[in-house]
C-alpha cells in the first residue's frame with residue numbers, strides 16, 4: 001500500500017498502526033470496561049524487551065494516569081535487590097522465565113521483603129494450571145502468560161483495585177490536637193509529607209478545619225477549590241470530581257485545602273465528611289485528616305471511623321487531662337482497634353514546668369511516638385516559607401522524628417536502611433556450616 005504524500009502533510013495525520021500494535025489493540029473489548037486505576041504505586045521488573053514495551057505502553061495509557069508506574073529490567077532478582085533496602089509499592093509486577101521450583105523459591109524470597117498490603121502480579125512463560133494454582137495459593141494476585149497485551153496488563157491491575165467487593169485501598173489517618181495550638185496541624189502536615197516522600201506512596205491530605213485551616217499555607221498552595229467544594233455538593237462527589245479539586249503539592253502528595261474564609265459558617269452534620277473519606281480512600285493509599293480541635297458530632301464520628309488516630313499534645317496538665325479523656329473516649333468508641341499514637345510537641349519550652357513525656361504517656365497507657373522539641377525559629381521559618389521541616393533541613397533530628405512517625409502510621413514494615421541479609425542467605429550459611 002503506497003501512502004498518499006499529500007495526506008501525510010496534513011496536520012493531524014496519523015501513521016498507520018504497525019501490525020504489532022494493531023494486534024495489541026484490535027478486538028480488545030475488555031479494554032472498554034477497564035475503569036481508571038487508582039492512585040497506586042507500581043514497580044515492574046521485566047525480563048524481556050517485549051514485556052518492557054508493553055509495560056511502557058501501559059504507563060502511557062489514560063487509565064494509568066493517576067498511578068505511578070516504574071519499570072526496569074531484572075525479573076525477580078532485580079526486585080529482590082531493590083526491595084531488600086526499600087519499602088515496597090502497592091503492586092509489584094515481575095516477569096519470570098522457566099520452571100516451577102526456581103519461580104517459587106524466588107517468589108518466596110521476594111515475599112520476605114514485601115510490606116503488608118503489597119500485591120504481586122507474575123508474568124511467566126509456562127502455561128500450567130498447577131503452577132497457576134500454586135502461585136495464587138501463595139498470595140500472588142495474578143499469573144499472566146507472556147506475551148501479555150497492554151490491556152491484559154491494565155485489566156488485571158484494574159481487577160485488583162477496582163473491584164467493589166475488594167477492601168478499600170486507602171488507610172485513613174486522623175491527627176487530633178487535644179488542646180488548641182498544640183501543633184496538631186503542623187505535625188499532621190509534616191507527617192503526611194514524610195510519608196509521601198519516604199514511602200513513595202500517594203498521600204492525600206484533607207484540611208477539615210474549614211474556617212481556619214493552615215494546610216494551604218504550610219504547603220504553599222492556594223487552590224481555588226478544596227474541601228468545601230467536596231462536601232458542599234455530595235451529589236457530584238466522585239473520584240473524577242475529587243481528582244479535579246485535589247491540588248498537587250508534589251509528586252506523591254496532594255491536598256484538599258480549607259477555604260479559610262469567614263463569609264459563611266460551617267455547621268457540619270455528623271456525616272458531612274463520611275462520603276468524602278470513602279471517596280478519598282477508594283482512590284488513594286493514604287488519607288491524612290487534619291481534624292480541628294473541637295468536640296462535636298462530626299469530629300467524634302470522624303475519629304471513630306478512621307483507621308488510625310494520632311493524638312498531639314503539649315506536656316502540661318490541661319493537655320494531660322484532655323488527652324486522658326480523649327483516649328478513654330477512643331477506647332470506648334473503637335474497642336477493637338489499635339491505641340492512638342501519641343506525639344508530644346513543643347517539649348522543653350525554656351523555663352516552663354513540664355510533665356516528662358514518658359510520664360505523660362504512662363498516665364495514658366500509651367508509648368511516646370515522638371517528643372518534638374520546642375523550636376520556634378525552625379517551625380516559625382518553615383511556616384513563614386510554606387515549607388516542611390524536611391525541606392528546610394533534611395538532616396535535622398526533627399525531620400527524623402517525622403520520618404519515624406510516617407513509618408508507624410504507614411502500616412508498612414521498617415524499611416531496612418543497611419542491606420540486611422535475607423533469611424534464605426542466612427539459612428544457606430547455616431547449612432554450609434552444618435555440612
Ligand SMILES: Nc1ncnc2c1ncn2[C@@H]1O[C@H](COP(=O)(O)OP(=O)(O)O)[C@@H](O)[C@H]1O
Nearest residue numbers: 177181182183184185186346373374375376379
Ligand atoms: N515543635 C514546635 N516548636 C515551635 N513551634 C511549633 C512547634 N510545633 C508547632 N509550632 C507552631 O505552633 C503554632 C500552632 O501550630 P498548629 O499546627 O496550627 O496547631 P494546632 O493545629 O494544634 O492548632 C504554629 O505557629 C506552629 O508553627
Ligand SMILES: [Mg+2]
Nearest residue numbers: 184185209292
Ligand atoms: Mg490545626
